[in-house]
Ligand code: HEC
Ligand code: HEC
Ligand code: HEC
Ligand code: HEC
């Protein structure tokens with residue numbers, strides 16, 4: 466309550482400052498006495514020195530204009546409001562999980578809005594002699610990783626923790642399924658993780674229908690920190706590179722360029738600003754090298770029927786993992802058969818008409834298997850699962866390895882080496 470009143474008082478105060486005065490300028494008066502805060506008797510702050518630095522019309526307008534160039538603002542996926550998406554894709558969802566320390570929001574949020582200023586920002590203190598970033602950002606705390614769902618947190622560094630709360634591996638996307646007998650059962654989408662330290666690469670593992678080891682698009686934080694890839698036993702991995710000590714914002718909020726409309730709150734890297742140190746294009750060679758390794762790995766996985774390859778109507782090639790086992794853990798045959806298998810998990814989510822909330826439920830589909838020619842016909846090895854996971858880790862990270870060329874290359878190369886040797 467105290468904080469609310471104080472905020473309101475300050476809003477009125479700053480609001481007054483923002484309104485330009487009309488009329489002729491009078492002679493300068495004497496400085497007033499320092500005000501006392503009526504609530505706790507502390508000195509008030511000199512708003513002109515302290516607040517107006519940020520809170521001035523030109524600065525606010527510039528931030529708005531830049532932000533309107535960002536995918537956060539323009540993107541099609543911002544404002545996905547269902548239970549398993551809202552935490553990263555909506556303003557309300559992010560505020561809920563950060564204020565209450567949760568992994569997912571309690572319910573879908575039908576009226577949720579897209580990511581905006583107040584998603585990342587809130588004023589938490591007004592004495593700007595200390596850590597300014599922490600005072601204006603909603604969170605700078607170490608991040609409980611969503612896909613691990615445990616108390617352990619990872620510290621990506623102050624401002625990076627804000628970005629990494631969303632830019633991380635996604636985690637579960639559903640809860641219940643209805644089995645072939647009509648019974649509703651719980652299920653977890655990432656049963657293979659977290660990786661166990663000292664995992665045996667040769668140990669068998671079933672990749673079943675309905676299970677997923679997908680990383681999702683937002684994995685930038687893990688690659689940048691050089692962590693949470695699948696690491697083979699006995700191998701050492703270098704986690705740092707030249708830019709490891711940088712913040713996400715050093716590149717994604719670097720100087721704004723009105724010409725290229727990049728930098729600042731657009732969150733798009735202003736690559737011209739890199740030229741201060743890099744005479745030549747650093748990105749293209751790194752991205753080409755890593756992308757070639759990514760495809761080399763995918764082709765190896767394709768050869769041993771861990772992956773399949775699809776080419777869409779516009780000629781875009783993609784690779785995807787092929788399940789070895791059906792939903793109930795029965796091995797798929799590699800030849801045609803009339804036996805029915807639990808081949809798929811049909812999306813049975815419905816929307817409650819009264820509340821507008823999604824009710825989760827998937828239904829197991831029983832059918833003859835059409836993909837027999839693509840099946841491996843045995844359990845995977847953990848080393849194969851790891852290689853497939855590392856492919857996804859790089860593929861869905863979207864920077865093509867720029868966020869840590871050293872770790873990205875090691876993950877891909879060591880996966881390739883293991884597959885060739887095993
Ligand atoms: C380093 C930049 C910066 C400084 C300095 C700063 N603010 Fe803010 N302030 C912000 C940002 C960013 C927001 C969030 C805008 C939003 O949510 O739309 C904000 C929001 C606010 C709000 C709205 C309430 C809230 O929590 O969202 C108030 C009130 C406020 N500031 C008052 C002040 C006062 C008073 C001072 C000086 C003591 C001050 N600010 C100094 C950046 C700053
Ligand atoms: C509330 C969750 C959330 C936070 C916090 C967040 N992001 Fe994002 N970010 C997203 C989502 C969701 C998208 C995809 C938006 C879309 O495509 O609709 C995205 C997209 C992006 C993109 C895509 C490129 C573009 O044009 O914008 C960049 C870069 C980015 N974020 C950087 C950052 C940085 C840097 C930070 C920290 C300062 C940050 N994000 C904080 C959720 C978040
Ligand atoms: C842990 C945070 C997180 C969760 C949970 C999450 N996402 Fe995302 N998602 C992101 C981030 C971050 C991006 C942006 C990556 C980028 O564009 O660089 C993104 C991007 C996407 C994109 C691609 C956006 C584009 O414009 O191309 C889609 C589609 C998407 N998410 C769907 C979903 C759905 C559906 C769910 C819920 C089942 C979900 N996401 C849950 C963080 C998350
Ligand atoms: C994706 C997260 C994110 C969003 C969304 C966002 N900001 Fe920021 N903003 C930041 C970060 C990070 C900083 C830098 C903090 C630091 O370096 O101390 C910052 C800094 C600022 C500052 C202080 C620095 C300066 O140059 O004045 C202001 C003011 C500000 N933001 C206003 C806004 C406004 C207005 C919006 C909405 C139009 C907005 N921000 C949206 C992350 C965000």
Ligand code: HEC
Pocket residue numbers: 625628629632685686689708711712713714715716717734748862863864867868
């Ligand atoms: C050394 C500079 C640098 C740092 C530090 C950095 N990035 Fe990037 N980031 C890039 C570059 C360069 C790209 C690729 C841009 C391109 O391909 O156009 C990129 C791409 C991205 C993308 C995909 C953009 C898209 O259009 O889909 C996201 C999201 C992103 N970064 C988020 C982050 C986050 C979150 C952090 C901090 C954990 C971070 N970045 C740290 C330079 C950086």
Ligand code: HEC
Pocket residue numbers: 707708715716719734735736738739740741742743747748751867870
């Ligand atoms: C303060 C100087 C400095 C700035 C500014 C800078 N870099 Fe770098 N960067 C380096 C140094 C030094 C290296 C390591 C030596 C090398 O590869 O040139 C490096 C290496 C890299 C690498 C790895 C290159 C490789 O071949 O492995 C990438 C990628 C990169 N920088 C991207 C960026 C991007 C993107 C920006 C702009 C957002 C940027 N850098 C801005 C100093 C800088």
